[in-house]
Amino acid sequence: MKQILTFITIFSCFLLLTSCNDWLDVTPQGDAEAEELLSTTAGVNSAVAGLYYNLIQTNSHAGDLSFGTLDVLAQYYEVSDVNHQDYYFAQYDYNNIRVKSRINSWWKNYYLSVAQANQILSELDNNSGNIDTPELFEGELLALRAFIHLQVYQLFGPVVQNQADLEQKAIPYRYEFNELPTEFLTCEQVLTNAKNDLLKALELLENDPIRKGHKRLDNNESMLAYNNILANRVGRLNYFAVMGMLVRVEQLLLNQSETDGAFYWANRIVKETESGDQNIAFTTKEEVEGSGPGARDLLYSSEIIFSLHINNLYKVAGKKFSLPGYNGKQGLMLTVNSASFDNFVNYVYGREPDGAGTDYRLNYWFNQNSGSSNFPFQKYREPEDQNKIYKISYPEVAVLRLSEIYYAMCESKINVDNVKALEYLNEVRTKRGLPELDNSEADNVAIYLMRERRKEFMGDGRTFLINKRLFTNIEASSSLNIEASKAIFELPIPEDEFTYGPEEKSSNN
């Protein structure tokens, strides 16, 4: 008896070991190993959404890099309180500790998404058997990788004024998710890499549902085998958005050519969306004016080609701009006081000959609250009439608009055919409640284009980057004209890149 018991005890110990390895396999709740996650369509959808998750943080495109700090850098707002979080940004004091730490977080956040894109791509190479629409996923990831590098390049890259400047060192272009650091590439190399990623993406997105259907349509046929990538194509880097990014790349490469440059891609977008199937078209007067203050399309939704969908946008923007129903914090809010508003009326939107008081943007983007002397910026205000299937507007921050495409075509014709350039500019102007500019003004089209961009892109975070690309002064008001300089346009690259990477800090960093 005793021997049997002894034997059982010893035996059960060994039994424990052999069946144990599986029993010890515990994945914490909410976690998933990469291999497992990326073996199903739902998993890949979640992983790709993760890239967008990083981009909709308040220190990314749900604030700083769209309607927040980048617009402060473009001098849309008067920030005079020394305790305001953007005060030193308005002074272009990039050495300030807090400014540096926020800038570092922009850089870091972008590369988090790049790393994730590279990780998913490496896993997709092995898998694609079980996944629906693998080419759509791959295309989107390549496009996102290019887009993010372009954003980093536009912010942190050097000022480029001619072909020779493209040989300057810029930023690292990451292709792998691993521990090996990469050297910085030249502007030319970064842009060419982005271009190649985008061209490959365009091929893979051949069957993008947006080519044939409404951009906000849910193209899923079954709820059981739901594939999120097929729904709401405008909220993703879709076929047309890729072409839009190619427009930007070519502009940055100083290639305005009709055959293979910025104009070529811009023109293709216009031609391929002419039919209206996608609902990528200029917003009509009726949609803009709506039936009243809560029912206006302030975002020009139909013109959006690619946007980032931010579920809590109305709250985030509401707090930022002190919109009805929301209370913001003093040091974080961006206010338009009566002096700033007067400036918008007289200088930005109303200055002759290209400005007028009929401008929809002037009329509907600024509303005075009763009891306050401020005119809060209304662009991201929650619309009240939400009953239709296709709503008036959505909680989204536009990344690429149709107006930008027309401006690109205008820009490419400057000093080549100014009259043609003016035509493109007028196409957008007339949709904004402005009269057409006469052909006699064609020689000044470059000036009017810059002013038009300033009016259009308030709240999108594009204006500062456009000023940087063209190296033009920031004309904020009749008394504030910031001269273009490398000091204000070139954001400092995080120190840690030089401490832990192969690059040496050059004199201009």
Place this chain on the structure above:
Amino acid sequence: MLPLLSNGDTNPLFDANLPFKDETISNNVIERFNFDWNINKALRLKASFYINYGDSNSSSYRSPFSSSYTLKQILDEGYGYLPVDKRGEMSKNDSKSLDVSSNVVLNYNKQIGNHTLFFGLGGELEYRKYDGYGFSVQGFPNDKFQDVAFAMQYKEGSKPYSSSSKSKSVGVFLNGNYIYNDKYFADLSIRYDGSSKFGADNKFAAFWSVGGGWNIHKENFFSNGFLEELKLRYNYGVTGNQEFSAHQAITTYAYRTDLLYDNTISATLKAYGNPNLKWQEQKSHNLGLDFVLKEGRIRTSLNYYQKRTTGMLADITVAPSLGFPSGTYKANLGEIENIGYEANINAVLIRNQEKDLEWGIGLQLAHNESKILKISDALKTINDANNAAKKVPGLVYEEGESLTTIKAVKSLGIDPATGEELFLKKDGQTITRIWDAEDKIIGGNSEPVLFGNISNNLYYKSWNLNMVFTYSLGGDIYNQTVVDKIENLNPNFNGDKRALTNRWKKPGDETSYKAINTSDKTFISTRFIQNQNILQLSNLSLSYQFDSKKLSKYRIDALRLSFYANDLFRLSNVEVERGTDYPFARSFGFGLNVRF
């Protein structure tokens, strides 16, 4: 009437009168089961089983009339309160936990003549589980009812949360001892452990050790009235640990439940999963000498050890463009050697049986030195890649260095003419104003020269006083407090007085801290490396044992009353702020032991 003072600040007395709740109620049911079976003269089976089931409920409530809901507090302007559906809030949380562990040991004991043999074979198992969830509500019209049913809505912008975790571990072990004639000892021990926390495909690892001892005082040739016991020991062991989380070895995503992207639940990378990550293994030699003097009044134990760790785990910092979520990844650094010695001396200084007085002290001295023997090839590759383009190479880790070095740029102090810091470049000659990470040198070593405990035990009649001090001598520290609160100070937050008095203000000022009007960041320099000596009273306990004879009429066998305190004081020659990241506790307590 608003609960605000004339300048708009909150009126704390008003708030203090409002109903407020923040309580947690936890219940635990604990069962321990022990089983002890003497199978026969040589064999004995012991088993124990432990289960702890706990649940916890917490709820917190804030009255809708609290001044934190006035518009002045929220917006800095305006009169009145927030609308009723946003005033007052309540949060509720529930959690359950289960902790099961069991342990089985079979002992075999045999004595044949001068030989004594002992074996122990056993296994242990542990299982832990935790689940919790909670939610918040808001909008109380009045504060009569503090119940979630009376709230108007869920708290705006909040959503319910939940959390759960599970961990499992299992192990088997074998111990063996052999003693010959009470003079010579040999030991063997083997373990095989597995845990769900181990991030690898194989979740098990084996460790072992062997040792021997020699009771010199039992030898015939040994005759020394002075030494009562003299024992020589040697032990060699292989152990390891796995101080990394599963996701640091295997690439893992975590679902983000706070914000969806459109209608998709996003998942983001947790960390870079290093596929080459291995267990850290440590081979240690330990040589010891124990002796007892003077009728057992002085006991000394000396140890000398040499530990060689291969695959030492370290966090390697990388450039942010690599996109690693934490900016670091875990890697096996290479080979590290730790050499040190320890001395434990326990002495009974006074033993007076007539006066019933005994006073003993214990002194522990330790010294440790670490050295990097070899850097792993993987790291060498990274070091080289980083230096390829640079004019002056700068390695992050270097062979032959200690692990505890503090690297900083050599500071030459603050220039009285400008208030800027002057640095000495790596070449040892050039003076510059510009801080460069390349110029870092070894500025100090955080390893103390000597450290340990001093314990003090005093028995007098029925009283017992016990104090334990810990000390550390030598050892450098980078005074982060001074950096954060004097130089990198944000004028909107608390700061050290010295920022006003000791920072440079005008040319000619000779100060230790830089100009008051700069907001440029202070980077790591030797200016803030200080040599530190610490003495701390970590434990104190005082107890009184009541006379059992007097208690016998109450049917009580023994009664003891005790008082204890932790962390009573800390003396150091370097002033730093402590407890700001994680508060330390100074605790006091009373205890009562009764035996019937």
